[in-house]
Amino acid sequence: MAPKGEVVEVKKKSEPAPVILTLREVKEILGCEVLVGKEQLGMEIWGACAADLMSDVLAFSIPDSLLLTGLVNAQSVRTADVAEIKALVYIRGKRPNAGALQLAQEKGIPVLASELTMYEACGRLYLRGLKSAATIRSKNE
Amino acid sequence: MSDDSLLDLEFEIIGGDFNQAGRVSTKLKSILKEIGFDAQVVRRVAISTYEAEINVVMYARRGVLRFKASPQKIVIIIEDEGQGIEDIEEAMKEGYSTATDEMREMGFGAGMGLPNIKRNSDQFEITSEVGKGTRLEVTIIAGDGSKS
Numbered sequence A: 001m002a003p004k005g006e007v008v009e010v011k012k013k014s015e016p017a018p019v020i021l022t023l024r025e026v027k028e029i030l031g032c033e034v035l036v037g038k039e040q041l042g043m044e045i046w047g048a049c050a051a052d053l054m055s056d057v058l059a060f061s062i063p064d065s066l067l068l069t070g071l072v073n074a075q076s077v078r079t080a081d082v083a084e085i086k087a088l089v090y091i092r093g094k095r096p097n098a099g100a101l102q103l104a105q106e107k108g109i110p111v112l113a114s115e116l117t118m119y120e121a122c123g124r125l126y127l128r129g130l131k132s133a134a135t136i137r138s139k140n141e
Numbered sequence B: 001m002s003d004d005s006l007l008d009l010e011f012e013i014i015g016g017d018f019n020q021a022g023r024v025s026t027k028l029k030s031i032l033k034e035i036g037f038d039a040q041v042v043r044r045v046a047i048s049t050y051e052a053e054i055n056v057v058m059y060a061r062r063g064v065l066r067f068k069a070s071p072q073k074i075v076i077i078i079e080d081e082g083q084g085i086e087d088i089e090e091a092m093k094e095g096y097s098t099a100t101d102e103m104r105e106m107g108f109g110a111g112m113g114l115p116n117i118k119r120n121s122d123q124f125e126i127t128s129e130v131g132k133g134t135r136l137e138v139t140i141i142a143g144d145g146s147k148s
């Protein structure tokens, strides 16, 4: 017991320190091929989100995060640009089309491609402690 | 003071042209960024105009996006000639969508577009006439105008 008059600091159970992965680490964890931005692999990633519908990305994503998607058209990159997504990972062995790749190059958004399913890709990153980059809103907001 | 217009622009949007869809918004975004608008404001404008632009591409024949910005506020008017919306209240609900399978395959049809626009705007007005077209007016407060 603490002596009288002494303030005892109760250590709060602190949240684990936020995990930051480099894009190179993401590439290794997901076994990715790098399609755009080989020189940007040092980029730091603090969180990720996953969606196939672009309005979901626009509604829930937090800027500067990683987006995992199965959508391969130019709209995926345009949406990433509008939502300020830092880097894109296409899953299930999907390859973005030429228009998407060109736009990514223009906008300086790195593009990775993984053979994993969406579930496994997200699971692996989550296990490494990467945070969710989605805002949760209450129903009546 | 509120009439110190920085930008007054007009863009044409072509219905059905998915390759071009989003061009206007990404262009606007880079213009606003360059002028030095607050990043949060730029993002809200980009998301609103993008969702509106995609809706015109999906549901209308053609449309016009008018964009006016002063240091204090941004007003965006998107008017289209198209099928119009029968039940606006329904259309404003999250998840409501009449998108076709083809549109869904392209990544649209979450039914989040209009609610997204509303959430990102300070003032939002929508009017529509079935068989004629739809008009959105979005106002976003840009700041106190102290920076120029």
Ligand SMILES: Nc1ncnc2c1ncn2[C@@H]1O[C@H](COP(=O)(O)OP(=O)(O)OP(=O)(O)O)[C@@H](O)[C@H]1O
Residues within 6 Å of the ligand: A055, A056, B051, B055, B056, B058, B059, B060, B080, B082, B083, B084, B085, B091, B092, B096, B097, B098, B099, B107, B108, B109, B110, B111, B112, B113, B114, B115, B133, B134
């Ligand atoms: N400009 C428009 N002209 C005619 N109908 C429209 C227009 N905009 C929206 N709608 C109607 O309102 C519905 C809801 O629009 P909203 O943008 O919220 O969702 P969505 O376009 O279906 O999907 P998402 O935007 O998530 O990709 C549409 O499915 C469509 O029926």
Ligand SMILES: [Mg+2]
Residues within 6 Å of the ligand: B051, B054, B055, B109, B112, B113, B114
């Ligand atoms: Mg929409």
